[in-house]
Amino acid sequence: MTTGTAIGAPPSIASLLGEGPVSLFLDFDGTLVELAPGPDDIRPRSGMADDLAALSQRLDGRAAIVSGRGLSDIEQHIGPLPIAGAGSHGSDIRSADGNTLGEGAHGLPEAIERELRAFASDNSLDYEHKPHGGALHYRSKPQAGEAAHAFAEQLAHKHGWAAQSGKCVVEIVAKSANKGSAVATFLQVSPFAGSRPFFIGDDLTDEAGFAACAKAGGGGILVGDRTDTCAAYRLPDVSSVHEWLEL
Numbered sequence: 001m002t003t004g005t006a007i008g009a010p011p012s013i014a015s016l017l018g019e020g021p022v023s024l025f026l027d028f029d030g031t032l033v034e035l036a037p038g039p040d041d042i043r044p045r046s047g048m049a050d051d052l053a054a055l056s057q058r059l060d061g062r063a064a065i066v067s068g069r070g071l072s073d074i075e076q077h078i079g080p081l082p083i084a085g086a087g088s089h090g091s092d093i094r095s096a097d098g099n100t101l102g103e104g105a106h107g108l109p110e111a112i113e114r115e116l117r118a119f120a121s122d123n124s125l126d127y128e129h130k131p132h133g134g135a136l137h138y139r140s141k142p143q144a145g146e147a148a149h150a151f152a153e154q155l156a157h158k159h160g161w162a163a164q165s166g167k168c169v170v171e172i173v174a175k176s177a178n179k180g181s182a183v184a185t186f187l188q189v190s191p192f193a194g195s196r197p198f199f200i201g202d203d204l205t206d207e208a209g210f211a212a213c214a215k216a217g218g219g220g221i222l223v224g225d226r227t228d229t230c231a232a233y234r235l236p237d238v239s240s241v242h243e244w245l246e247l
């Protein structure tokens with residue numbers, strides 16, 4: 001990790017493509033859509049699915065959404081996903097034509113889900129069921145964040161799962177699942193294999209994606225002004241991401 005203060009905007013996609021095949025991995029919340037008070041409150045701009053399809057076409061299919069959200073959750077907001085995607089922090093990976101890649105899905109064991117729901121209800125937090133995990137949201141009650149993290153950490157540890165921290169959210173997902181392993185899975189298969197990968201994201205969970213891209217000769221593009229990061233580049237906000245992607 002560096003302090004990240006000196007990193008600047010990435011070269012244009014056109015100039016990156018001038019050096020060879022490029023793949024782009026895109027976080028969703030805080031990267032393609034503005035963050036909102038709750039997960040259902042986001043307002044993706046209209047036509048986003050078509051724009052993503054056009055971007056993927058420009059990259060010969062080497063574009064994927066890599067999100068903490070479940071893929072079906074994203075589809076509820078933007079319609080059928082026309083490009084490759086990894087949902088639930090890489091627990092659910094599929095190619096653009098819908099085929100499953102990697103190990104496939106693991107649903108949260110009932111014992112973990114029950115305890116997460118009880119904690120959320122006791123502490124007036126939002127519990128979000130995901131196809132491959134469960135999340136405690138505390139954006140509406142930030143003072144409960146520390147207790148939520150501590151609870152999720154010990155619960156995950158007890159059952160051999162992993163707690164993932166995000167902005168005002170902590171979630172429990174399969175231990176092997178993270179955005180870096182999702183990138184690595186894509187890079188093993190066509191059309192991603194052999195390309196120079198870049199990952200755009202705003203959150204701590206995106207750092208694993210940045211690192212996986214750096215290892216494969218590309219790099220991370222951090223959205224926002226967070227400091228501790230292994231990203232090579234930075235874009236200030238969601239609208240600058242759209243501009244850079246020429247969406």
Ligand SMILES: [Mg+2]
Nearest residue numbers: 027029030203
């Ligand atoms: Mg994000």
